[in-house]
Amino acid sequence: MAQKILVVDDETVLLDTISYNLEQAGYQVIRASDGLIALEAARKNSPDLVILDIMLPGIDGLEVCRQLRRERTTATVPIIMLTAKADEIDKVVGLEVGADDYLTKPFGRRELLARIRALLRRADYPIARERDKKLAQEAAAFDDEQTVPKSKNLISGGLLIDQAGHRVNNRGQNIELQPKQFDLLTYLVRNRGTVLTRDQLLHNVWGYDYAGDTRTVDVHIRWLREKLEEDPASPKMIQTVRGVGYVFRG
Template identity: 50%
Template sequence: MKVLVVDDEKDITALVAYHLEREGFRVLQAHDGLQALELVKRERPHLLVLDLMLPHLSGLDVCRRLRKEPDTARLPILMLTAKAEETDKVLGLELGGDDYLTKPFGPRELVARVKALIRRSEETQEEEVFKVGSLEIDLGRYTVSIRKRAVELTSKEFDLLKALVLAKGRALTREFLLARVWGYERASEIESRTVDVHVRRLREKLGPEATRIVTVKNVGYRFDQDT
């Protein structure tokens, strides 16, 4: 498994690389946004650890560009930020980050989050095609289409949709979804917003089928299969 670590502070990339390599990962390093895009294109990493404050091209801009390309739209991205404000974290998630970690961080926590993201992106999907209305979800091929036209989802958006679909109409709490999709054992208020941000992005992409994702007040979300 290849992990690309992007940070302009070389001591941080070296520290992260040391701990990830101890766990068997092959680690690539970049120190600015443009170099990161070049390495992603050339090396095809399985996951990106991305600092937000980068020279030449910010981490947010890197994330935005990767999400626009079909080949990298589902690349798991763990964002690193020295900014602890909620708005900064939410912005990162809205632009396509799958998880975030605030500096200073513990290397063991970073490794755990990297493993969780990769585990979920590499899980064997059920050989099942789910169809409702004009929506078709191929759980084996990891694809979604509406009226036979492909819908590009990130890995986390797909995993979220999958969890809701497989619940067969049952309401799922934000805490359950955070544990199931993101691997969080406990959820802070900010982490709970992660679910809301991804649901909003998912609804935008599902267009005419967005109303199937129903908000259940004081609980979470459910997928409506009946209408």
């Protein structure tokens, strides 16, 4: 079955162009021309990915993104935001509200398809909701001395990362992460105790062809701390090494 992509833009020509290119690439396209229609379409169709323009009539793309992230059925769907502005602040705000990637108009067909494939590839993990109870029980039993088991789970203290199921459990509580947050946490835990620069994280988590900047890393680190740390303002798991980058202490 073709993967479904919701495309949201009020520019008819661009909406038609993106839709045509995606359909030619084998995707099923759902179209929306304003924010309210986009939210309704997302709830009804459960898309695999959303391409979302910032400037929309009704409610703008940033608010649409916020609302999608609050709803259970769309909380982790990959979102690519589009903007006609090249201002860095727009990009940072887009990431703040939950976007996974960002494209500035005009952009090429190949670049768009490459970003889509990368996000869908990272999000394409089997749904394993039936494992939630088991993960909670396992996490509660783990202690600080345990290491990676044969099941390929990553374990550090009370944190358990089920790589196959794309699930995270922290001290008995299941944590819902977006695909990029999951990738970043996994990379940090795999390299626990090693100080990693922002460039290293950007290259190894987002990919060497990613056109973003290191502020993207800082935004995602803050998200992880808010979800995992007892006190995000004084993190113990993901620590900042001033002037260098970040290190996972576990």
